[in-house]
Amino acid sequence: MKKEYLILDKIKGPLLILSGVENAAYDEMVDIVVEGRYRKKGRVVQIYEDKVVIQIFEATTGMSVDNCAVTFTGRPLEIALSREILGREFNGIGAPRDGGNEIYSSKKYNINGRPMNPVARKYPRNYIQTGISSIDCLTTLIRGQKLPIFTGNGMPHNELASQIIRQATISGANSENFAIVFAAMGLKHDDADFFRRSFLEAGVLDRVVTYMNLADDPIVERITTPRCALTAAEYLAFEEGMHILVIMNDLTNYCEALREISSLKEEVPSRKGYPGYLYSDLASLYERAGMMEGKNGSITQIPIVSMPNDDITHPIPDLTGFITEGQIVLSRALYQKDLYPPVNILPSLSRLMKDGIGEGYTREDHAEVASQIFSAYSRVQEIIALAQVIGEDELSDTDKLYMEFGRALEEKFLKQGYEENRTITETLDIAWKVLSILPKTELDRISPAIIEKYYLILNQ
Structure with missing residues (x-):
């Protein structure tokens, strides 16, 4: 028999405090009836003796300490999943927000997922082609990898995310076993409309699952949005055998919500007011990417992280860099040159690309061309600094x-159109045309046999 609690201790922002509770569990879902008419959902986030937060x-508008009836369900937040979620849009707790029907399934899944046994993990190998030269050639995305995009306010990360969703392909995969899970946290209404419109126009809507939390939605829902999305990804990958690309935009909004709720709970803050458990909380999201032995599917993650004040040492990008396998960094200087996508290739890297290319x-x-471009472009930055002192006319030949x-690298290789989808062969051929500006003696990262095969052919 379920107990109903009718008197609350306190309401503080999105938090209810209740005492005299028996057998409550952390993360347990709660049903709340306000004035006998309005139904709301909540979850247990803190327990101290018989007190529950x-x-x-x-x-919480219209709620008071004596007009609510609280019932504990005895279960965590679970969502029903089936292949019918493809092409659908849900809110941050897995309820439909596209006007469609509820998902009916005999299987319901805990949004916190199950930890992947490290011994059961398969090493990521095959690459995912995004059609974007700066990513495919220099920071190659490998299936099963987690590769974040570090960006700043006002930068075209939404356009880049949309382009990746429209163009991403895996060798050996097709529309039957490749899908995108898109988790949006704190997105503005016009940005949400941009994504919906771009998916529809590109004809990829039927292979995209969207979990959308808008800027004016409750911040508590922002915490569960990526977990619902990752649970859907795990279902599609490990039970339906699909290859799933998860794009999470924007993790900074998620962390801000985490900080706000931590402050309301009066927890001791850490760096810049974020909770001390920010690292482990982010790890609980990022580590849900990968591949498993005996399973055909895979989960690849591209989290998008806005750097406050373009500061890459800020706690959110800093901790993200520790957990993930590289990063793609967008440059405001390149963006101001009207260069899209403005990927700053020197601080960008993909730690797993060496095993999925060649x-x-x-x-x-591929590997030698990428290494040579990094080396040569690094030398360019040194020469630009020198030219600012002595003038470009005084430089050596x-x-x-x-x-x-x-x-040429910026104008022909890094810069490409929003609708432009380049194959890996086209990308490498463009790279050779740009490298051919340099004499062969300067290509010290490429073997003579490779130079003979490609340098001469492309310059005949």
Whole structure:
């Protein structure tokens, strides 16, 4: 027999405090009836002896300490899942927000997921082609990897995310076993409309599952949005055998919600007011990517992280960099040059790309070309600093060639259209055309056999 608690101790923002509670469990879902008419949901976020703190998933307007009836369900937040979720849009707790029917399934899944046994993990190998040269060539995304995009306010990360969703392909995968799970946290209404419109126009809506939390939705729902999305991804990957690309936008909004709720709970703050458990909380999201032995599916993550004040040492990008396997960094300086996508290739890296590129995956020259571009572009930055002191006319002939290479790399290789989808072969051929500006003696990261095969052919 379920107990109903009729008197609350306190209501504080989105939190209810209740005492005299028996056998409550952390993360347990709670049903709340306000004035006998309005139903709301909440979950237990803190327990101290017989006192319980409950987060409400909706506004607490109209609630008081003596007009609510609280019932504990004995279960965590669970969502029903089936293949019917493809092409649908849900809110942060898994309820439909596209006007469609509820998902009916005999299976319900805890949104916190189950930890993946490290021994059962498969090493990521095959690459995912995004059609974007700066990513495919220099920071290659590998299936089963977690590769964040570090961006700043006002930068075109929404356009980049949309382009990746429209263009991403995996070798050996097709529309039957490849899908995108898109988790949006704290998104503005016009940005949400942009994503819906771009998916519809590109004809990819039927392979995208969206979990959308808007800027004016409850912040508590923002905490559960990525967990619902990742639970759906795990179901599609490990039970339906699909390859899933999860894009989470924007993790900074998620962390801000975490900080706000932590402050309301009066927890001791850590760096910049964020809770001390921010690292482990982010890890509980990021570590749900990967592949498992005996399972055909995979989960690849691209979290998008806005850097406050473009500060890459801010706690959110800093901790994200510790957990994930590289990063793609967007540059405001390149964006101001009207260069899209404004990927700053020097601080960007993909730690797993070495095992998913080369012969049998992309092309045998890929690794050496990427290494040479990094080396040459790094030299370009040194020469630009020198030219600012002595003037470009005083540079040596070789240095002038490097300056020409730098301009060509940005204009022909890094810059591409929002609708432009390049294959890996096209990307590498463009890279060779740009590298051919430099004399062969400067290509010290590429073997002579590879130079003979590609450098001469592309310059005949």
